[in-house]
Amino acid sequence: MSSNLAIKLRSGTQQAHTSAENVGFMKCFLKGVVDRDCFAKFLSNLYYVYSELEAALKSHLEHPVISAVYFPELNRQSSLEKDMVFYYGDNWREQIIPSPATQKYIDRIREISAIEPALLLGHAYTRYMGDLSGGQMLQKVAQSALKLSGYEGTFFYNFEQIPDKKAFKDMYRQALNELAVDDITAERIVVEANNAFGFNLQMAQELEGNLIIALGQVMFNSLTN
Numbered sequence: 001m002s003s004n005l006a007i008k009l010r011s012g013t014q015q016a017h018t019s020a021e022n023v024g025f026m027k028c029f030l031k032g033v034v035d036r037d038c039f040a041k042f043l044s045n046l047y048y049v050y051s052e053l054e055a056a057l058k059s060h061l062e063h064p065v066i067s068a069v070y071f072p073e074l075n076r077q078s079s080l081e082k083d084m085v086f087y088y089g090d091n092w093r094e095q096i097i098p099s100p101a102t103q104k105y106i107d108r109i110r111e112i113s114a115i116e117p118a119l120l121l122g123h124a125y126t127r128y129m130g131d132l133s134g135g136q137m138l139q140k141v142a143q144s145a146l147k148l149s150g151y152e153g154t155f156f157y158n159f160e161q162i163p164d165k166k167a168f169k170d171m172y173r174q175a176l177n178e179l180a181v182d183d184i185t186a187e188r189i190v191v192e193a194n195n196a197f198g199f200n201l202q203m204a205q206e207l208e209g210n211l212i213i214a215l216g217q218v219m220f221n222s223l224t225n
Helices: 007-013 014-021 024-030 036-059 064-068 077-088 099-115 119-132 132-143 165-177 182-217 217-224
Strands: none
Touching: 007 014, 007 119, 007 165, 007 182, 014 024, 014 182, 024 132, 024 182, 024 217, 036 077, 036 099, 036 119, 036 182, 064 119, 099 119, 099 182, 119 132, 119 165, 119 182, 182 217
């Protein structure tokens, strides 16, 4: 039994993917306009998301669907902790809190982890495949815009244990396609992946206010229109 889940995820999330790329914060980012404080907040929100997602995935390693596509080399929590130290110092835990959209994201991960763990794949696919793809470009933009040395401040994007990202993504997609899940479950995972895109979009939209303060409304408008 083959689910072709990766194919379904790719086609089923195209519109959400485009919407996420067209958020003002990401448009500015892709044009090389990166405010250090906004970027640090962006990563701090992701720290909470990945901490929750990776704990959930790890707690379901005996679940047949989760275990088949669990790759610890993808885990981002420890990398994000290094970035938190870089931006906020050793007492970073006392300085960051999840934004409202981030908290909703975390709550959703907890909810599906409790009632239907297979849906966690929608979140894993959306985040990790994005990090291994467009995320690599974002790392280069941040390094250049913020004049960062090496991987400092962008450890999140640095997959040390995955030297060949294309080969890994191909292998990950193949594992998804070979999963023995029925069509209804596959469709629910696609719906959850779209939910994940929605949460990521909301998190980016929250940061626009900070970015407008940093850049000025006129500059922000010229970059995003």
